[in-house]
């Protein structure tokens with residue numbers, strides 16, 4: 001019997017079928033691919049491209065996209081620091097469940113604060129959290145401005161916009177970095193996905209043992 005947060009007198013119930021059995025069924029290993037970067041960095045594009053590539057290889061993946069989750073699970077949250085932290089915490093917990101279900105869970109959120117990303121990492125067994133930093137410069141993101149949000153932020157019509165008047169803390173030690181800088185060759189979405197899928201292949205996530 002234990003107390004966790006505000007939950008008192010609670011018990012953990014173990015089921016007969018566990019992660020190992022589910023992984024055998026799926027011929028893969030559950031893990032979390034966590035994509036972080038500025039708005040417009042290419043996170044959703046990469047997430048969908050990785051998802052499609054894995055699907056074509058017969059692997060079960062699921063994308064948790066920040067923007068999409070804010071339409072449901074996280075619709076009560078805004079963009080102040082505490083709300084972003086709670087957003088990341090919830091998605092980290094959901095991603096952990098997906099990984100435990102045996103899926104390759106691809107989470108794609110700005111997740112601007114290092115502490116929140118590290119807390120998600122600590123929820124997973126060693127090596128099962130693969131952090132991908134979309135190192136796309138602010139200049140490139142702003143030039144793309146696919147949703148017109150940078151223009152609004154520069155005009156002061158959106159307050160606390162990441163990269164403009166709200167911080168983004170780049171990872172110090174992540175598994176994969178994808179560079180997209182102005183004036184440099186920019187990898188295609190499928191080349192970027194290839195980099196991630198090769199990593200998963202090399203580390204054995206695309207096989208059950």
Ligand SMILES: Nc1ncnc2c1ncn2[C@@H]1O[C@H](COP(=O)(O)OS(=O)(=O)O)[C@@H](OP(=O)(O)O)[C@H]1O
Nearest residue numbers: 039040066067079084087109110111112160161162
């Ligand atoms: N203030 C502010 N700062 C940053 N982004 C903003 C903001 N307001 C709205 N948006 C839109 O919300 C999307 C980011 O949601 P996330 O859940 O990924 O953000 S966070 O991880 O909680 O910081 C982000 O989507 P992406 O462009 O896909 O990153 C924006 O479309």
Ligand SMILES: Nc1ncnc2c1ncn2[C@@H]1O[C@H](COP(=O)(O)OP(=O)(O)O)[C@@H](O)[C@H]1O
Nearest residue numbers: 038039040041042043044045144146187188189
């Ligand atoms: N590798 C790439 N090369 C060129 N354009 C890209 C690439 N990846 C994404 N984009 C474009 O950049 C814009 C933002 O991409 P998106 O995936 O929505 O970013 P995010 O999810 O980080 O906000 C979109 O218009 C998308 O088509």
